[in-house]
Amino acid sequence: MYSIYLPRYTIGIDAYRNFHTILRQAGTSCAVYYGKKAWDAAGQKILSALSNAGIAVAAQGVYGHEASIENAERILQDPKINDVSFLLAVGGGKCTDTVKYAGWKLHKPVYSCPTIASNCAPVTKIAIMYHPDGSFREIAQLAEPPVHCFIDTEILAKAPLKYVWAGMGDTMAKHVESIFSARGDTLTYPSRLGIKIGELCFYDILDCGRQAYRDAEKHTVSAAFEEAVQNIIISTGAVSVSVSKDYNSALAHALYYGLTNRKEVDEHHLHGEIVSYGTLVQLMMDHQEDLLQKAYIFNKDLGLPIKLSQLGLDIHEDLHDVLQAAQNNQELIHVPYPVTSERIYEAMKELEEYTGGDQ
Ligand SMILES: [Zn+2]
DSSP states (O other), X not given: OOOOOOOOEEEETTGGGGHHHHHHHHOSEXXXXXXXXXXXXXXXXXXXXXXXXXXXXXXXXXXXXXXXXXXXXXXXXXXXXXGOSEEEEEESHHHHHHHHHHHHHHTOOEEEEESSOSOSGGGOSEEXXXXXXXXXXXXXXXXXXOSOEEEEHHXXXXXXXXXXXXXXXXXXXXHHHHHHHHTTSOOOHHHHHHHHHHXXXXXXXXXXXXXXHHHHHTTOOOHHHHHHHHIIIIIHHHHHHHSOGGGSOOHHHHHHHHHTTSHHHHHHSOHHHHHHHHHHHHHHHTTOHHHHHHHHHHHHHHTOOSSGGGGTOOTTSOOHHHHHHHHHSGGGSSOSSOOOHHHHHHHHHHHXXXXXXXX
C-alpha cells in the first residue's frame, strides 16, 4: 500500500486571497513562522489575508536561522501551539522544512507560503535538517507534505534574482538525475509518473528560463516567470513525492556534496548554482551529447557555471577530497553503473575542454 501526495497549490499575485476558501476549511486559529526577510516581504499581506479569512494568529515568530530540530522544538514548546488548527510557513526552504518538521511532531497540518522560488520544500514530505552550526544532519521522512502551497508571484518577483537563477539550475538537474538513476529498472506507476513530470523540469526551463530571468531581473511578473516558478517549486516537488527515493538525485547532487566540502565553495555559491555544474559533469560522463549541449548553452547564457573555476576551484589542483566525498555520497548508491572518483574527474576535465559542441 502507498499514498502519493501530488502538490496542491494556488499561484498568482493575489494567491493569498484563497486563504478564505482553503485555510478556512482547516480552522480559525493558526501559528505562523517565518524568516525575517520573508516576513518583511510578505508579513503585511499574509496578516491581512488571514484577517479577511477570519483566521486568528495565536502564535507567531521567526523560526531561527537554520532548519534544525532545535528550532522545531522551540516551536513545539510554545504552549499556545497546542490549540491552533494549523501551522503556516512563510519563507524559503529552511524555514519551510523547520515548520514541516514541527507540524509532523505535533500531528498538525502545515501550509506553505514560499517567498523565494528556489526549491520544492513547500510541497514535499521530506525535511532537510541541519545541526545548529549549519552542518548537515539528516533528511527526515515526514508523514505528509504541506496540505496546500500559496505562491504569491508578486512577492517572488521582488525577491533577489539569484534565487530563481540558482533554482532553475537545481530544477534542470531533477530530470537529468531521475532518468539516470532509474535507467534499466522496472518502474512502478508513481516512479513513471514522477519521471514523466520531471521532463518539464528540464525542457520547460530551457523554453522559458531565459525570459523568466530577464523578467525577474526587472522584478516583473510574466507568463515566463510564472512558468519557471511552477517548475522550480511544483514540477520538482511532484517528482520528489512520486518517484522511488533512489531516483531523486544522482551525480549532480553527489558532486554538490563533494564540492561543498570546500568551505570556499559552500560559502560563496548557492545550492542550485553548484548543482547545475554537476548536471553538466553528469551529462558529460554519461555521453548525453544532446542534453549536455542544451544545458551547457543554457548555463552559459545565464551565467550559471560551465567551468570549475566559476566555483572558485582549479581543475589542476588536488581535488581528491572533493571527488572522494562525491563518490561516497548516498546519491550514487543507486545508479546504472559504478560512478567512481576517476570517472567523475575524467568528465570534469572533458568539460573544461568543451565549448558547446557542434552548433
Ligand atoms: Zn537540489
